[in-house]
Amino acid sequence: MDKKSKNLSGSLCPAMASADLLGDKWTLLLLREMFLGTTRFSRFQKAIPRMSPSILSKRLKTLEAAEIIIRKAAPSGQATEYKLTRSGRELGPIVENMAVWGMRWRKRSIAAQDCDVGGFMWDFHRTLNTSGLPDGETVILVQISDRTDLNTWWVIVNDDDVDLCTDDPGHDVDVYLTAPLANLIALWLGDVGVQPAVDDQTIYLDGPRHLMNTAQDWMAQSPLVGVRPAASAR
Template identity: 90%
Template structure:
């Protein structure tokens, strides 16, 4: 090993020590899910469908070994939950600031990347603004028109809770939302507003008048939708 390599590998820089644990996309996605309230293995799999079970298990063990998370028995005693430690909680602002930076300086590449429909729909369903919906259950059928598989998703909202189904749950549908995946992502990221998208027929909504006229109030949007790209921020 040459002298330069020795200096890099033996660096006393705290940022390098942090990067050894956090400098991996799967680890960051996993931490993001934990900050959003995900605690169980099966829910991590639904939220990050491209992450294989073996990689998920390995990353969880790495975070546990680093004292960033701990394993605890669920209240029911039937499953294991993963909880953030004090060290893990302190990573929250770091991950959030990375997301803000990405929206400001890398939004174009984010929008252009190959998006996993399952991961996107997981984000979509949990960002529906349930406060804008009527009391009781509301079922939104999202139909992705340019896909031949995984093209129908049922979002079930009831009170503050939302659930996502890829198989027909047998509930009566209240609203039909139809769009290509790219147009749905553009709406969710705030690149287009709902009224314009409906007017341009890139988004189709069908359902009772009240739910359609108030769609802007309950439509799912990224929590970072207010972060303007750098070219506009100037």
């Protein structure tokens, strides 16, 4: 091992110290949620459904001990909220750059992985472009045709407020969106546009004409949809 390698492997290396704290996938997902505005335990559970409550609690305590987050009483006084400290906020560009790198160099493996339906739908519902929808309430029923469970989701939009339900809320449905999960992910990642997907019958979209004609304007898309994959790792 050369001198440079020895220095990197030592405990005094700042990069290694950072990796020891932040290199866990659950920690990165948790931080990503905080940068997207999630602050409460129950909301973390909905956004990262594969993360067990015990792991979530442990990661929150680790980040709090490292002074990356702090616990504060919610304004209502009935719940605890987790807030980023100055140290935590400085991690924002790091997490964002990791996401951009992943879209450029690892997008193929990202799209092919076994995606968690709940996690995807959480991303889907909060990335709807509500400004492209009419004022008032719009209800979108998303049906994932190749899943036998967690395959029906109601997305309820009230101006800028968007809720996600797995149980029928009893509202009239305005738009029906049906597709296999992989096709929905391709649509969300920007690999295919709404109209080409409809024309190719990779997704089924039905609703009033004014919502169909503007679907490209309001459809949910990844915030990183503009990051194009690199041509080759070489």
